[in-house]
Amino acid sequence: MHLIALARYLARTALTAEWKSRGRKPVDIEPSDFADYFIKHRAELLMEAWEHPVAVEYRHKERMRLARKAVIAEIRDRGGKVRSIAPAEIEKLIKAYLQEHPWECAIREIGCV
Numbered sequence: 816m817h818l819i820a821l822a823r824y825l826a827r828t829a830l831t832a833e834w835k836s837r838g839r840k841p842v843d844i845e846p847s848d849f850a851d852y853f854i855k856h857r858a859e860l861l862m863e864a865w866e867h868p869v870a871v872e873y874r875h876k877e878r879m880r881l882a883r884k885a886v887i888a889e890i891r892d893r894g895g896k897v898r899s900i901a902p903a904e905i906e907k908l909i910k911a912y913l914q915e916h917p918w919e920c921a922i923r924e925i926g927c928v
Contacts, residue, residue, distance in 0.1 A: 822864040826853040829860075882909050882916075 831841040
C-alpha cells in the first residue's frame, strides 16, 4: 500500500464531498482541481492517510511478515530446519523478536537485506 495513493484517494473524496455540499456536480471536477486540492492540503492528507485504519493494518501485517522472515533467516543461519519447528513455536519466536526490536525501521532494514 502506498501512502501517497491513499492520500490522493482521500483528497478525491474530500473534494467531491466539498463540491456536493456547494451544489456543484462532482462529474465536472477536472483532474487539475484534484491536483490543486492535493497540493494545498498535502500535509493534512498525508497525516490522515498515515492514521487511516487500512494503512495501520497494512503496516502491522508488513511488520509481522518481515519479522517472520527475519526469524526464519535466523533459524537457518544457526543451521536449524524450519520444518521441524511447530508453528506455535515460530509465533513465540516472532513475538520475542518484535519485543527485542520494537521500532519499525529495524524490521524493515532486516527485511530488505
